[in-house]
Amino acid sequence: MTIDALRHSPEQLRARIAAELERARNRSTGLTDAVDGDDLVRQHSPLMSPLVWDYAHIGSQEELWLVRDVGGREPVRPDIDNIYDAFQTKRADRPSLPMLNPDEARVYVSTVRDKALDVLEHTPLEGRRLVEAGFAFGMIVQHEQQHVETMLATHQLRQGPAVLDAPAPPPGAPAAETEVYVPGGMFLMGTDLDPWALDNERPAHAVGVEPYWIDTDPVTNAQYAQFIADGGYADRRWWTPEGWAHRSNAELTAPQFWHDDGTRTRFGHVEPIPPDEPVQHVCWYEADAYARWAGKRLPTEAEWEMAARYDPESGRSLRYPWGDEDPTDEHANLGGRYLQPAPVGAFPKGTSPLGVRGLVGDVWEWTSSDFTPYPGFAMFPYPEYSEVFFGPDYKILRGGSWAADPAAVRATFRNWDYPIRRQIFSGFRCARDV
Numbered sequence: 001m002t003i004d005a006l007r008h009s010p011e012q013l014r015a016r017i018a019a020e021l022e023r024a025r026n027r028s029t030g031l032t033d034a035v036d037g038d039d040l041v042r043q044h045s046p047l048m049s050p051l052v053w054d055y056a057h058i059g060s061q062e063e064l065w066l067v068r069d070v071g072g073r074e075p076v077r078p079d080i081d082n083i084y085d086a087f088q089t090k091r092a093d094r095p096s097l098p099m100l101n102p103d104e105a106r107v108y109v110s111t112v113r114d115k116a117l118d119v120l121e122h123t124p125l126e127g128r129r130l131v132e133a134g135f136a137f138g139m140i141v142q143h144e145q146q147h148v149e150t151m152l153a154t155h156q157l158r159q160g161p162a163v164l165d166a167p168a169p170p171p172g173a174p175a176a177e178t179e180v181y182v183p184g185g186m187f188l189m190g191t192d193l194d195p196w197a198l199d200n201e202r203p204a205h206a207v208g209v210e211p212y213w214i215d216t217d218p219v220t221n222a223q224y225a226q227f228i229a230d231g232g233y234a235d236r237r238w239w240t241p242e243g244w245a246h247r248s249n250a251e252l253t254a255p256q257f258w259h260d261d262g263t264r265t266r267f268g269h270v271e272p273i274p275p276d277e278p279v280q281h282v283c284w285y286e287a288d289a290y291a292r293w294a295g296k297r298l299p300t301e302a303e304w305e306m307a308a309r310y311d312p313e314s315g316r317s318l319r320y321p322w323g324d325e326d327p328t329d330e331h332a333n334l335g336g337r338y339l340q341p342a343p344v345g346a347f348p349k350g351t352s353p354l355g356v357r358g359l360v361g362d363v364w365e366w367t368s369s370d371f372t373p374y375p376g377f378a379m380f381p382y383p384e385y386s387e388v389f390f391g392p393d394y395k396i397l398r399g400g401s402w403a404a405d406p407a408a409v410r411a412t413f414r415n416w417d418y419p420i421r422r423q424i425f426s427g428f429r430c431a432r433d434v
């Protein structure tokens with residue numbers, strides 16, 4: 001949601017927001033109800049919070065922004081603010097916090113939700129930037145959906161019998177050409193128009209891009225397996241010094257969750273690695289090394305966005321590769337409906353005007369770019385969303401994974417993480433100079 005929000009009547013906008021809040025809650029509740037209380041409070045990896053922490057943190061952010069700030073209502077649980085402040089306790093240390101237990105967390109998030117819906121009903125969605133076009137509600141919807149994706153990463157790291165299941169994704173189709181030529185030039189990067197776009201996606205600004213080639217599809221498991229078979233992990237030539245050091249210390253030999261016998265573990269199921277699916281669970285260093293082995297490089301963030309949005313016919317930048325309409329099930333693999341990437345070419349309707357496929361959904365795509373503010377960036381509404389992370393420590397990922405929700409992905413959306421991280425649903429595509 002989206003530009004359309006501006007054309008809605010206040011009643012339609014409120015109904016849309018309520019539906020988005022409910023959709024997010026169905027997903028987060030589904031992921032917590034899937035396991036027992038012991039699994040909810042346990043730490044499945046030092047990289048992740050206990051699932052019940054994410055769940056109550058979702059409620060806490062909703063209380064802070066919607067109940068207290070937008071609604072001006074009395075705090076629900078001021079005593080637990082510190083516990084659910086992500087900046088006060090690192091993920092690794094969260095199990096020792098005096099967290100709400102699962103039953104208390106469920107009561108808390110639903111109490112907050114009832115109040116947030118009451119605030120939604122009684123607040124004019126205009127007159128104050130925070131609520132204009134429902135922004136604060138959209139921010140909270142996106143926040144919950146982002147934590148749903150984080151909780152899916154926790155589920156993937158969890159040991160024990162499988163508890164999540166999904167249908168198989170639709171079949172793929174090979175691309176006529178494996179690379180697309182982009183003539184470069186000026187294009188409009190970022191957005192001023194998307195009412196729910198976050199601060200780091202703003203403002204829209206013209207960027208000049210040199211001509212380049214970009215892969216039609218993300219790198220697949222079969223392609224990545226060739227890099228492994230060719231000794232890519234043992235050949236220092238393909239790695240930066242930092243990448244080689246990390247590869248050595250972490251003893252990387254394959255994407256996370258792969259086994260030597262051609263199988264992988266996915267949400268507790270051991271299964272053959274599908275050859276035509278985009279590779280996932282690779283870190284930036286692995287993506288960068290693969291690209292060098294292939295005689296290519298990772299795209300810059302601007303190259304990725306131009307490939308995803310630029311319409312050479314109109315000269316405009318679209319909201320999504322397929323146009324300005326919100327994603328449907330036919331455009332992209334989003335929202336966790338298959339619990340895995342789809343084979344490349346499975347969503348022909350998602351192709352960009354330049355002919356690049358699979359840009360939105362399936363896997364987050366690493367780019368070569370650091371997370372830096374756009375020219376004219378203005379923090380809004382709080383510095384801990386983006387501003388405190390700007391700098392060379394984080395690499396940008398684009399496009400959203402199969403786990404990302406349509407509400408939390410756009411062609412302008414920017415994600416970031418450390419270059420060593422790979423428990424996220426991360427893959428990549430390659431580019432090269434002309």
Ligand code: AVJ
Pocket residue numbers: 143146147150385414415416417
């Ligand atoms: C934008 C995915 C990097 O999960 O750290 C969640 C989103 N910010 N709660 C993250 C976020 C605050 C953020 N990422």
Ligand code: FE
Pocket residue numbers: 057061086143147
């Ligand atoms: Fe958060």
